[in-house]
Amino acid sequence: MNTESIKTFIMLSKLKNFTRTAERMYVAQSTVTNRIGELENETGKKLFVRRQGGVELTEEGELFLGYAERIAALEDSFIQQVNAAARYAKKLRIGTINAVYESELYPLISGFYKSAPEIALKVVLGHSADLLRMLQDDVVDIAFSYIPLKKTGFVCRRFSSDELVPLVSPAANEYKGGITKEQLISSRYLMCNFAFGDAGEFVRSLFPPRHAFGFEIDNSSKVIDYLKDGLGCSFLPRKMAEKELAAGELEEVRLVGFSAPEIVSYCSYKKGNALAERLLEQA
Numbered sequence: 716m717n718t719e720s721i722k723t724f725i726m727l728s729k730l731k732n733f734t735r736t737a738e739r740m741y742v743a744q745s746t747v748t749n750r751i752g753e754l755e756n757e758t759g760k761k762l763f764v765r766r767q768g769g770v771e772l773t774e775e776g777e778l779f780l781g782y783a784e785r786i787a788a789l790e791d792s793f794i795q796q797v798n799a800a801a802r803y804a805k806k807l808r809i810g811t812i813n814a815v816y817e818s819e820l821y822p823l824i825s826g827f828y829k830s831a832p833e834i835a836l837k838v839v840l841g842h843s844a845d846l847l848r849m850l851q852d853d854v855v856d857i858a859f860s861y862i863p864l865k866k867t868g869f870v871c872r873r874f875s876s877d878e879l880v881p882l883v884s885p886a887a888n889e890y891k892g893g894i895t896k897e898q899l900i901s902s903r904y905l906m907c908n909f910a911f912g913d914a915g916e917f918v919r920s921l922f923p924p925r926h927a928f929g930f931e932i933d934n935s936s937k938v939i940d941y942l943k944d945g946l947g948c949s950f951l952p953r954k955m956a957e958k959e960l961a962a963g964e965l966e967e968v969r970l971v972g973f974s975a976p977e978i979v980s981y982c983s984y985k986k987g988n989a990l991a992e993r994l995l996e997q998a
Contacts, residue, residue: 716757718790720750721783724762727751728780731769754779788854806835807990810846810855815980817936818954819875820859827994834990850983857984857991861915864983872995874982877952879914879975881968882960887945893969894948896921903947904928907935914978918950939965952978 727736727747737744755762762776772780807827811820816838828836839849843860850858851866858864864871881894890898899921906928922928930947932938938949939956943964959965984991 716786717750717753718787720754721786723747723750724754725780725783725787727763727770728772728776731771733770785848785852788849789852805833805990806837807857807994808837808839808855809857809859809994810839810841810849811859812843812846812861812980813840814935814952814955815859815861815875816840818877818952818957819980823994823998826997830997831993847983850985856988857982857994859980859982861978861980863981868986869983870986871981871983874980874998876980877954877978879917879950879978880953880956881948881950881970881975882942882956882965883948883968884943884945885963885966887947888966888968890948890968893971895971896973899948900926903930905938905941905947905949906931907933907938907949907951914950914976917976950975 723736723740723742723746726739727733730736730739733744733747737747740747751762758775758779760775760779761773762779763770764773809820809824824836824838827834839846839855841849843862846855846858846860847862847864849855850864850869859874881899883890889902894902900923904922930941932941935951936955938951939959941947942949942951943959948968953960953967956965960967982991982995
């Protein structure tokens, strides 16, 4: 399959419009049409269906999107490795979930970079499942996630643990005596669409199915500013909010009648990866 056609397919799946896709990729609209047509001929499936004002992925298109993104990522990774090889002796690609990066990894990566300037580093942020897939596809060399990888040929180690705590602004804390499950459901809860393994399942289990949240965000660290503004409460890893807690900008709410599970993170890498092991030696 032509990689330009694959990249065009990915862009069209995001923009859902042939004209905007052509503009974004600096090609004629007919080129976009031809590339998608070639892919549909190769796959033997209709990948898009026309809707008013644009297009939507078909069921087959949704399935193909996952493979297309992996193909594009693999090609980019190969090109980067080839280019890095000309300048650096070695390269270490680190995949991590944002919460672990924010609370644990910066000093580790910074120290490693200072001590080994001959090694090129690349840091990729993503969700646990995506990072583990990237590890198995050889897009990253080591993955820090909330999901353990149990697969032959890979090492999976417990990396760190943290407490999951409900946080609010002191000025907006209506639960000085603690908060119950019932009060939490009716509170102005700021929902982080995060995947903290069992802890993430715990947070979702506190609310009814299809609960309508007034606020949702797809990055746990970004909810801190909204908490400081007094807009509601939210569960976060304690280490992620250490500075705000120490400065009195946030405070913990005591749980009444229930408790939160421990958050455990894992690091996974292929057996025999000396650079990954060298990085972890500094932890």
